[in-house]
Amino acid sequence: MKAERDAKTGKWLIQYRYTDWQGNRKKSTKRGFNTKREAEEWVRNFLMSQQADFNMYFEDFLKLYYEDMAARIRENTMNTKKYIIDLKILPYFGKKSINSITPADIRKWQNELMSQGYSQTYLRTINNQLTAIFNYAVKYYDLKSNPCRKAGSMGKNQADEMNFWTKEEFSDFADSIMDKQDSYTAFTTLFWTGMRIGELLALTPADINFEEKTISISKSYQRIKRKDVITPPKTPKSNRIITVPDFLLADIKDYMNSIYGLKDTDRLFPLTKSFIEHEMQRGIKSSGVKRIRVHDIRHSHCALLFEMGIAPLEVADRLGHERVETTLNIYAHIYPNKQKHLSDKLEQVYREGL
Secondary structure, three states, rough: OEEEEEOOOOOOOEEEEOOOOOEEEEEEOOOOOOOOHHHHHHHHHHHHHHOOOOOOOOHHHHHHHHHHHHHOOOOHHHHHHHHHHHHHHHHHHHOOHHHHHHHHHHHHHHHHOOOOOHHHHHHHHHHHHHHHHHHHOOOOOOOOOHHHHOOOOOOEEEEEEEEOOOHHHHHHHHHHHHOOOOHHHHHHHHHHOOOOOOHHOOHHHHHEEEEOOOEEOOEEEEEEOEEEEEOOOOOOOHOOOEEOOOHHHHHHHHHHHHOOOOOOOOOOOOOOOOHHHHHHHHHHHHHOOOOOOOOOOOOOOOOHHHHOOOOOHHHHHHOOOOOOHHHHHHHHHHHOOHHHHHHHHHHHHHHHHH
16 A cells, blocks of 8 residues: 655545455556545555455445445435435345345335335335435446446436415415414514525524625534434535615514514424414415425425516526526426417417418
């Protein structure tokens, strides 16, 4: 194991030997390190990882996967990942050795899940978790191939059509929950800003700038293991400042004035996601509007912006999307018939010209 300067790039490279899981002795070189210490540390971690034996049970390899991923992703994301894997994947593959799992095994597992009536998006989410585990084994432990690739996927990334509320539907809903000021202000803020539920629940008075008419979004609230946890928002692009209309600022100001002793660092909405869910169902039942999810209120804001003629890039910035393609994908699912409407318009213009 020897680290040295790369004459071409000026960075560090390191040469090393190792025995793969099949017992083959190999020599390799890893390049691109900023320091000698980084190079040596990488090799030490790599050699430790080679202790994995693919005759081991899937459940034992999963422990290695969890240990590594826990240091790299947010705690709430990790908990969600473990919940799906432990519930839908581990019972089927847990006692199988990694190198004995075939594409046929995965197809049988997929068919079993598909017969249970889960949504297409949930099926895709489950399948993605199994694929990620095998990708990890291929990339870091030299598993020969990922059997999920041959098996194919299941489900869909997006539902065929997204549910959302129009401005009129939200108005009916909001009227039905006006008896609780915290609920009314929370849902009104969600609808007219498009922020995520975690971002809403992490807001503090200091985030509201009444003079500039803006709200700063820089954190997210999670309830993890019975503790309130404030984390960075979902992505770097989620750190943003959004403009707010006067009527919403007035509602927020009235709400803040109703809270005795409110400090700049206090959570503005000291609520839970389960409370928000309960209040949403109460409002839906009382108002008679169609049933949607809390997250669909964000889609409702997106739909409102598109109806107003706001450019997709501006919508993406306001919602904190990392890529504008995400925004366009939402648009395509909210308005699946817009292309037909467009072609009809072109036909009308053509015939008027004749």
